Amino acid sequence: MASILLQFPPPPxxxxxxxxxxxxxxxxxxxxxxxxxxIDYPEINVQTESENRVTAHCESAQMAFLSHGRGxxxxxxxxxxxxxxxxxxxxxxxxxxxxxICEGTLQKLEALKELLYPNSSLTxxxxxxxxxxxxxxxxxxxxxxxxxxxxxxxxxALRDSSVRVYSPNNALRPLLKHRLQKQVTDLxxxxxxxxxxxxxxQSCVLIWHVEPTSLASRPSSSCVQILQFSGHSPVTxxxxxPRGDQLISxxxxxxxxxxxxxxxxxxxxxxxxxxxxxxxxxCSPDGTKLFTGALSPxxxxxxxxxxxxxxxxxxxxRCKVACWSPDGSVLIxxxxxxxxxxxxxxxxxxxxxxxxxxxxxxSVLLADLSQVSVNNDTGVDIRPGGEIHSVAWDETGERxxxxxxxxxxxxxxxxxxxxxxxxxxxxxxLCCLWCGHLVALVMCLCILxxxxxxxxxIYK
Amino acid sequence: xxxxLLLSSASFLHPLEWLNGFITSVFSLQVxxxxxxxxxxxxxxxxFSLPHFTVIPDIETSQVALALGLLKWARLPLLVVCTLAGTxxxxxxxxLSGEQFHSLSLLDETETYARIVLNxxxxxLVLSGIGTGLAFxxxxxxxxxxxxxxxxxxxxxxxxxxxxxSNLVLSCSWQALGVLKYFYALYFLFGSLPKSWIEDSFKxxxxxxxxxxxxxxxxxxxxxxxxxxxxxxxxxxxxxxASSIVRVFHTEPLVFPVxxxxxxxxxxxxxxxxxxxxxxxxxxxxxxDFCTLARCCxxxxxxxxxxxxxxxxxxxxxxxxxxxxLVIQELxxxxxxxxxxxxxxxxxxxxxxxxGASSEAKNNHQNIFYRGKEVQDTAQVSYNNQNELQQxxxxxxxxxxxxxxSQVLVESPEDKGRVLFSSCQPQIWAVEGLSEVxxxxxxxxxxxxxxxxxxxxIGTLLDFHEVLEKHLKLTASIARKANSSVENPPDLLLKQxxxxxxxxxxxxxxxxxxxxxxxxxxxxxxxxxxxxxxEYLV
Numbered sequence: 001m002a003s004i005l006l007q008f009p010p011p012p013x014x015x016x017x018x019x020x021x022x023x024x025x026x027x028x029x030x031x032x033x034x035x036x037x038x039i040d041y042p043e044i045n046v047q048t049e050s051e052n053r054v055t056a057h058c059e060s061a062q063m064a065f066l067s068h069g070r071g072x073x074x075x076x077x078x079x080x081x082x083x084x085x086x087x088x089x090x091x092x093x094x095x096x097x098x099x100x101i102c103e104g105t106l107q108k109l110e111a112l113k114e115l116l117y118p119n120s121s122l123t124x125x126x127x128x129x130x131x132x133x134x135x136x137x138x139x140x141x142x143x144x145x146x147x148x149x150x151x152x153x154x155x156x157a158l159r160d161s162s163v164r165v166y167s168p169n170n171a172l173r174p175l176l177k178h179r180l181q182k183q184v185t186d187l188x189x190x191x192x193x194x195x196x197x198x199x200x201x202q203s204c205v206l207i208w209h210v211e212p213t214s215l216a217s218r219p220s221s222s223c224v225q226i227l228q229f230s231g232h233s234p235v236t237x238x239x240x241x242p243r244g245d246q247l248i249s250x251x252x253x254x255x256x257x258x259x260x261x262x263x264x265x266x267x268x269x270x271x272x273x274x275x276x277x278x279x280x281x282x283c284s285p286d287g288t289k290l291f292t293g294a295l296s297p298x299x300x301x302x303x304x305x306x307x308x309x310x311x312x313x314x315x316x317x318r319c320k321v322a323c324w325s326p327d328g329s330v331l332i333x334x335x336x337x338x339x340x341x342x343x344x345x346x347x348x349x350x351x352x353x354x355x356x357x358x359x360x361x362x363s364v365l366l367a368d369l370s371q372v373s374v375n376n377d378t379g380v381d382i383r384p385g386g387e388i389h390s391v392a393w394d395e396t397g398e399r400x401x402x403x404x405x406x407x408x409x410x411x412x413x414x415x416x417x418x419x420x421x422x423x424x425x426x427x428x429x430l431c432c433l434w435c436g437h438l439v440a441l442v443m444c445l446c447i448l449x450x451x452x453x454x455x456x457x458i459y460k
Numbered sequence: 461x462x463x464x465l466l467l468s469s470a471s472f473l474h475p476l477e478w479l480n481g482f483i484t485s486v487f488s489l490q491v492x493x494x495x496x497x498x499x500x501x502x503x504x505x506x507x508f509s510l511p512h513f514t515v516i517p518d519i520e521t522s523q524v525a526l527a528l529g530l531l532k533w534a535r536l537p538l539l540v541v542c543t544l545a546g547t548x549x550x551x552x553x554x555x556l557s558g559e560q561f562h563s564l565s566l567l568d569e570t571e572t573y574a575r576i577v578l579n580x581x582x583x584x585l586v587l588s589g590i591g592t593g594l595a596f597x598x599x600x601x602x603x604x605x606x607x608x609x610x611x612x613x614x615x616x617x618x619x620x621x622x623x624x625x626s627n628l629v630l631s632c633s634w635q636a637l638g639v640l641k642y643f644y645a646l647y648f649l650f651g652s653l654p655k656s657w658i659e660d661s662f663k664x665x666x667x668x669x670x671x672x673x674x675x676x677x678x679x680x681x682x683x684x685x686x687x688x689x690x691x692x693x694x695x696x697x698x699x700x701x702a703s704s705i706v707r708v709f710h711t712e713p714l715v716f717p718v719x720x721x722x723x724x725x726x727x728x729x730x731x732x733x734x735x736x737x738x739x740x741x742x743x744x745x746x747x748x749d750f751c752t753l754a755r756c757c758x759x760x761x762x763x764x765x766x767x768x769x770x771x772x773x774x775x776x777x778x779x780x781x782x783x784x785x786l787v788i789q790e791l792x793x794x795x796x797x798x799x800x801x802x803x804x805x806x807x808x809x810x811x812x813x814x815x816g817a818s819s820e821a822k823n824n825h826q827n828i829f830y831r832g833k834e835v836q837d838t839a840q841v842s843y844n845n846q847n848e849l850q851q852x853x854x855x856x857x858x859x860x861x862x863x864x865x866s867q868v869l870v871e872s873p874e875d876k877g878r879v880l881f882s883s884c885q886p887q888i889w890a891v892e893g894l895s896e897v898x899x900x901x902x903x904x905x906x907x908x909x910x911x912x913x914x915x916x917x918i919g920t921l922l923d924f925h926e927v928l929e930k931h932l933k934l935t936a937s938i939a940r941k942a943n944s945s946v947e948n949p950p951d952l953l954l955k956q957x958x959x960x961x962x963x964x965x966x967x968x969x970x971x972x973x974x975x976x977x978x979x980x981x982x983x984x985x986x987x988x989x990x991x992x993x994x995e996y997l998v
Contacts, residue, residue, distance in 0.1 A: 150996070192964035192968050192971065193960070193963065193964055193967060194967070244964050261612040261957065262960070263953060263957040263961075264953040264956070264957050268611060268612065305614070306614060306616055307613055307619075
C-alpha cells in the first residue's frame with residue numbers, strides 16, 4: 001500500500017501556516033500575520049514565562065563543585081551509590097592475569113542485567129525523553145500540557161518544573177510549585193471536578209487542588225496531596241477514568257500500574273508479569289477499557305470492572321501511540337519503527353459481559369503514512385510522513401490528528417502534523433483528506449473538543 | 461507447612477541431606493498428624509473470629525478506650541481460643557522441629573544413673589505459641605484486621621488473595637520479630653516460674669548439662685531463635701491468611717435481582733436488601749451492587765426503571781431511590797446536628813474564656829442568642845456557675861497538662877464527627893449510584909420515571925454537599941495529611957472520599973442536564989446552591 005499522503009492536496013505555501021478548516025478545505029495564512037486570538041481562550045506565551053526563571057534545571061548540583069582526588073574506597077562507595085554494584089566492581093583493581101576473565105564476566109553480567117531490567121542503564125533524562133508524550137522533551141520549553149475536560153482551562157508544565165494554570169477571563173494564573181515536583185512529565189485534570197489536577201513527577205504523583213474561586217497566585221503546599229508507591233518512579237503517564245473516581249499511574253521502570261483512590265490516598269498495584277515497564281496508557285472514553293503499552297513488542301487491554309487483561313503480542317515493534325475512539329469501540333495504535341496506523345474494532349454494547357474484550361478480531365491496517373516527498377508551489381521539497389509520535393481523536397470521531405516524529409536529518413527540521421478525516425473508516429474505500437501540514441515545530445499535540453468544533457493545540 | 465518443614469531442617473552446608481530428609485519426612489505419619497492439629501486450630505480460631513468482622517470500624521477516642529476495647533466481654537472468648545490454639549499449634553509444630561525440641565522430657569543417662577529431665581527448648585517453643593496467640597488477638601483489633609474495607613479495585617477473589625500474599629508474608633515476619641522481642645524479654649525475667657512449676661509438678665529434675673535459656677548465654681542460641689521465629693511466623697501467617705480470605709469473601713460484590721416475579725424470592729430483591737437495617741454488611745453489599753448497576757449494567761438499569769405490570773407504576777425505582785435517599789438524608793441530619801453542636805461549643809468556650817472583655821462577650825452572647833433558646837439557657841446556667849467551673853477547669857487543665865496523662869486522657873474535639881464518618885461508605889455508593897442513574901436516565905429513561913425524582917435527588921445532594929463542606933471547615937484542625945506513607949485512620953479518608961464523590965456526582969448531573977437545568981422545579985434555596993456548580997460551565 002502506498003502512502004496515503006500522496007493523495008492529499010498540496011501543503012501550504014512557504015512561510016504560510018494552516019490556520020483552520022472551512023468547508024472541507026484547509027485555509028492558510030502568512031506566518032507573520034498575527035492570528036486573531038480565539039475569544040474566551042487564554043493567551044499563553046511560554047517564552048516570557050520561563051525566561052526570567054532558572055533554565056538550568058538539567059545541570060546537576062555537582063557542577064558547582066571542583067573535583068578533587070578521592071581515596072579508592074571512597075570512590076568505590078560513591079560509584080556504588082550512583083551507578084550500582086557492577087560499576088563498582090569494574091573499578092576495583094584486579095591482578096593482571098585475572099583481569100581479562102574479570103572483564104568478560106562483568107560484561108556478561110551487564111548483558112544479563114540489561115536483559116532482566118531493560119532501560120536500567122539509561123539516565124533518567126534519557127529515559128524521560130524517550131517515553132514522554134512531548135517531542136524532544138529535553139529541549140522543549142513546554143514539558144507537558146493538559147486541557148480541562150469541560151472548560152477551556154489549560155495547565156502547562158515548564159522547564160523549571162513549575163506548573164501554570166491558565167483560565168479564560170481570568171488574569172490570575174496560579175503557579176504550582178512543590179519541593180517534590182521535579183521533572184514533570186504528564187498532567188491530567190480530573191473529570192467532573194473543577195479543581196483537581198494530577199501531576200506526574202520524578203518520584204511521585206502530586207494532586208493539586210486549584211480552586212477556581214481562590215485568589216492565591218501561589219497555592220500553598222496544603223493544597224497538595226502526595227501519592228507515593230515504593231518502586232513506582234519515575235511516573236510518566238497519568239490517566240483518570242472518565243468517571244473521575246480513579247487515577248491510574250504508570251512508570252517505564254515499574255511493571256505494575258497503580259490504580260489510586262485519590263481522596264483515600266490508597267493505591268492498588270495491578271501487576272503484569274511480562275513486558276517490563278509501562279510507558280504508555282490510554283483509557284477509553286466510555287471507561288470500560290484501558291490500554292497499557294509495554295517496553296517489549298506487546299500491549300494489554302484491561303477491562304476496568306474486574307481488571308482482567310488480554311495481551312496483544314507479536315507486534316513488529318514497541319507500541320508507541322494509542323488512542324481510543326470517542327465511543328470506545330475502536331483503538332488506533334502505531335508501533336516504533338513503523339509509519340502506519342493500525343486499528344482494532346470492538347463490538348459495541350458488550351460492556352459488562354465476560355467476553356467483551358475478545359470480541360475484537362484482528363487488527364487492520366488503517367493508513368500507511370510513510371514518508372513521501374511533495375513539492376509545494378515554490379519548488380521546495382517537503383517531506384511529510386514518517387514515524388508517528390502521537391495521535392489525538394476529536395470528540396465527534398470524525399477527525400484524527402497525527403503528529404510525526406522529529407526528523408533526524410539536517411534538512412528536515414520541521415515537524416508536521418496532519419489531520420485525517422475518518423468518515424468511512426473500516427469501509428472498503430478509505431477516504432482520507434490531505435489537510436495540509438502545519439509547518440511549525442510541533443511539540444505537543446492535544447485536542448480540545450468544544451461544542452462548536454475542535455481546536456488543535458500546538459506549540460510553535 | 462511444607463515450607464516450615466523445609467526451612468526448619470535447613471542446613472545450608474549439606475543441601476543433599478537436607479532435601480533427602482525433607483522428602484522422607486513429608487510422608488511420615490508424624491507430619492500429617494501435626495498438619496491436622498494445626499489446621500484444626502486455624503479453623504477454630506477463624507470460626508471464633510467470624511462474628512467480630514465488621515464493616516464499621518471502632519473509633520477509639522483515647523488510649524484508655526483503646527486498651528479497654530480489647531477486654532470487652534464479647535471479645536474474651538476469642539482471646540481464650542487464640543491463646544489455647546496458639547499453644548496447641550506450637551506444640552504440634554515443635555514435634556517437627558527436630559530432636560532438640562521434640563518432647564517435654566528428656567532421658568538423661570550417664571554411666572552411674574538415669575533420670576528424666578525437663579527439655580527447656582520444647583517449653584520455650586510451646587510458650588511462644590501463647591505469645592503468638594495474644595499478638596494475633598491484639599493485632600486483630602488494633603490493626604483493624606477485623607474491619608471489612610471494600611477495595612476500590614474489585615479483582616476476582618483469587619487475584620486479590622494472590623496480590624495480598626507477598627505483603628502478608630513480609631508483614632507477618634515483621635510481626636513475628638516484634639512478638640519475639642517481647643517474648644524474649646518476658647522469658648528472661650519470668651522464665652524460671654513455668655520451669656520450676658513444671659519441674660515440681662512432674663517431678664523432673666533440672667537439666668544441668670545445658671545452659672538454661674533464661675540466661676544471657678542461653679538466649680543467644682541461634683537454633684532456638686530460628687526455630688521460634690519460624691514457628692511464630694508460620695502460625696501468624698496461617699491465621700492472617702485465613703482471616704484475609706474471610707475478608708475477601710465477605711467483600712466480594714453480590715448481585716441482587718432487581719425485579720423478581722416469584723413470590724418466594726421477593727425478599728432477596730435489591731430494594732429489600734437496601735432496607736435491611738439489622739445486617740450492615742448486607743446493606744453495604746446492596747448499595748455496592750446498586751452503584752455497580754448504575755455504572756455499567758445497561759440491562760439491569762432498564763429493569764430498575766421499568767413499570768409494574770399491570771398498573772404501570774415505577775415501584776422498583778420508587779423503592780430503591782427512596783431507600784438510597786433515606787440513607788443519605790439520615791447522615792445529612794446527623795451531620796447538621798453535629799455541626800450545630802460544634803458551633804455552639806466554639807462560641808461557648810470563647811464566651812467562657814473571654815470573661816473580662818465585655819464587647820467580646822456581647823458578641824458571643826448575640827451569637828448564642830441567634831442560635832436559639834436551648835443554647836442560651838445552658839449558657840445562662842454556666843454563667844452562674846462560672847467561678848466554680850473555672851476552679852474545676854483549672855485543676856482539670858493542670859492534670860491534663862501532665863505529659864503521660866495528657867496522652868491517655870485527652871480526646872480530640874472532633875471524635876463525635878469521626879464516629880459518624882466511620883460508617884459512611886454506604887453513603888458514598890448511594891451518592892454515586894443516584895447520580896449515575898440520573899445522568900444515564902437522560903438517554904435511557906423511556907417512561908420518565910427518574911425525571912419526577914430529579915429535583916429531589918439534586919436537592920438532597922446539594923444539601924448534603926453543603927452540610928459536608930460546613931463540617932469539613934469546622935473540623936479543619938485535622939488537616940489533610942500531606943504524607944501518604946503515614947497510615948491514616950479509615951474514617952479520616954472516608955470523609956474526604958465522601959466529599960469528593962458528592963462534588964463530582966453533582967457535577968455529573970449538571971454536566972448531563974446542562975441545557976435543561978432551568979426547567980427543573982427546584983426551590984429557591986437549591987437553585988442558588990446549584991448556581992455555584994453551573995458557573996464553571998462556559
